[in-house]
Amino acid sequence: MRWLPRFDPPRLLAAQMELIDHSFGIAMLGCFLASLLMALGVLISTGNPGILAWSALMGAGCAAGHFGRFYLPDRLSEANAPRYARAMTMLLVVLGSLWGIAGGLYMDLNFPPTAISLLSMIAGMSAAALAIFSPCLPVAVSFFIPSILPVWGVFLATGNLAYLPMFLGVPLFLVVLLVFALNYARVARRSIELRFENRELVDQLREQTGRAAQALHEAEEANRAKLVFLASASHDLRQPMHALGLFLATLKTTALDARQDELLEHIEASASAACEMLDTLLDFSKLEAGVIEARPRQLALQSVLYKLECEFAPLANGKNLVFRVRESAVQVYTDPSLLELILRNLISNAINYTQSGGILIGCRQRGEHLLIEVWDTGIGIPAAQQQEVFREFHQLGNPERDRRKGLGLGLAIVRGLAHTMGLTVGLQSRPGRGSVFRLTMPRLTGPATMEEAVSSAPRQLPLQAVPILVIDDDYAVRSAMEALLGCWGCRILTVEGADEALDCLDSFQPQVVIADYRLRGNQTGQQVLKQIYQQLGRTLPSIIMTGDTAPNRLREAQSSGAVLLHKPVDAAALYGSLQQLLSAV
Structure with a gap:
């Protein structure tokens, strides 16, 4: 061959x-x-x-x-x-x-x-x-x-x-x-080479204890290379998954028979499973990059708990586990999306490591604080491992590194998010008896307020005939974007890079620009947007899409002022971002 x-x-x-x-x-x-x-x-x-x-x-x-x-x-x-x-x-x-x-x-x-x-x-x-x-x-x-x-x-x-x-x-x-x-x-080969180099470095450290400072520097470089590997691998895999998701969203808008609908559901389920793993890598990279900012507001805790119950109860029932959420009328002042992400990781862990019994989610007051607790009757965690489980890529009961059991990043993400929000995470566990994770946060008093939620809801504007310029050097992504946006009634023009985008501005006046972050010729979507703004003499509502999770890349893309979406982009997320941009005009 x-x-x-x-x-x-x-x-x-x-x-x-x-x-x-x-x-x-x-x-x-x-x-x-x-x-x-x-x-x-x-x-x-x-x-x-x-x-x-x-x-x-x-x-x-x-x-x-x-x-x-x-x-x-x-x-x-x-x-x-x-x-x-x-x-x-x-x-x-x-x-x-x-x-x-x-x-x-x-x-x-x-x-x-x-x-x-x-x-x-x-x-x-x-x-x-x-x-x-x-x-x-x-x-x-x-x-x-x-x-x-x-x-x-x-x-x-x-x-x-x-x-x-x-x-x-x-x-x-x-x-x-x-x-x-x-x-x-190539990325995998380089990662393996780095692993071999790290092993050789450890051997050298055992023989040369006097070079501790140099060893620390090398370890930091190895950790940086690990993050680069995660970001590069995530980006390369997100490109085809991003195009696949857009094509599937477009296919759902067409007339399909029952058999085709069934096949489409299976394809969507497979794509969703792959996206979940990529999203976990993205969450971890965003924490490492320091680009996550807490945006706290007052909310009723029960609204978050109800949403999580609807999501996880069917999974627990599928394993014949009892799943209970105690209702609560308390108010909290926190970032709802980050709180939801923390609890989602804790509940997912509880279900994965529990084979019989059940899971209980509830909250109780302790002085001026509120304890949100996730109880399970799972395998438990030995005392010697209760700090180690919060390290990245550390897993219990998975020596074969079966990726169906996750990547070992969930609790590392929980710890990083809690630190970002100024909260604390506690753990009590006994092997064979189960575990309880406690999230401690300030407690608020008073009735729930809905004014903020109402005022922040974006106006739903029609996308019919809205001119949108799409800049992406990937043919499959351009085709998928053109098909999906066309189904929404938009007027679309797709181009590969900066030169074509600038040339078309005389004949095509976009209302929104959607640009990929990585373009040919070592250009970025951020740079192309600046050139467009300079030629038009004004800014435009813009979206940057990226599958790159490297910390520096995330910070650069976020500083552009454009809405940042991470591949693979869900059609609903794209639609919502367009609505948000048009509502703000």
Whole structure:
């Protein structure tokens, strides 16, 4: 397979395969379940039983990959990692080819539901492969190419110029995947190299205790590199997720049958799960950047508790746990969104680590303070670990680093947010008996006031014919933005960069500008907005979108005066930001 890039040296390759191996089992299960779902859809739609044999082959391949790896002795060692990597590459060539064969055999362009289902599944599996297998570039590429090229061939074979967007869009999607995979592989490689360097540094420190000051400097640099890695990885993964979210929001506005609605719900659920992990990384990076500011106001605590009950009660019920929220009439003076984020992390932790019993959320007064408490009957936390659990990436009961159990950032975010708000977080726990987390804040007295909430509600303005200029160097994002804003009735002009944006101002007068933060030529959306303001001689309502979570980048983007939205941007958040900007004009 000379068309694949070469593997890295054994030491790097072993670490890369270790990253992939952690999520390989769930990847194989997801691949088989997706094929089974696809087979049922095609069988119901066309009545072709051959698709069941295809799904069976896919299941056999996924099972062979998952269980077969355990028969490779020391598969993650430097000596055997190349053999493991070659075997996984060959397996993904087979699985990718099976998806490609499905596209070639069963994608009937005369029957849109089947074609849409196959395209969605292949695109979704490619995005999942990007997230899981990109640490080792040859492994990721071995899936992308055989799964996508046959689909392109189906459109080319028609010879119908009506499919010209797909003639160009399918190879463009493949190229985008390859570019993102290359970027992420580079970031992962550098992170692994830094880890090796850190290990060597620790060995040197043990031998040379007199170099403590230099060692501290090196440790700080390693921590900075970790944050850069998190920010870069988050940005590269947010780009395709951002475009996917916008396309899904646009697709929901079209007429779909019941089967298509069901498929759309599954795709949205998968995208939402990926976004949750990226949002956790973003919350942590924003704390590290120091760009979170508390905006306290008076509110009734029960409104926050009720919202959290509606969100988490179904999750607890799904695990047969009792979930109770004690009603409260107290008033608090705090930032409602940050308070909600703290409690959301605490409740999510409680549900994750509780297998029987239940969770109780309530509050009680103690002097001039209010204690908001989250009780659980979970596994508990040993006394020696009760301070460690608030460190980033520290998890209990997850030695295998299963990412389905989170990233180990929830309590670090809780501690950082509480510090930002001037609050304290306490913990009491007994192993095997459960835990209680207490958030202490000032107590207010008096009836609830609604004037502030009413006055702050933005006026709902129509977006019909509102001229909007979109600046983004990513073709998929521009296409998605054009489709979504068009559904809202806006007049849209999309451009790649500063030169095109400035040239169009004579013939197109935008009312709102939406710019990506990172543009080609080392330009930023902030710089382009300044050039537009200078040419027009006035400022415009503007939105900057970014998938970059690096602390310096967040501070720079926030200082521009534009509304800052983080990719992947939810359609409702984008709509609300446009309403906010237009209401302020």
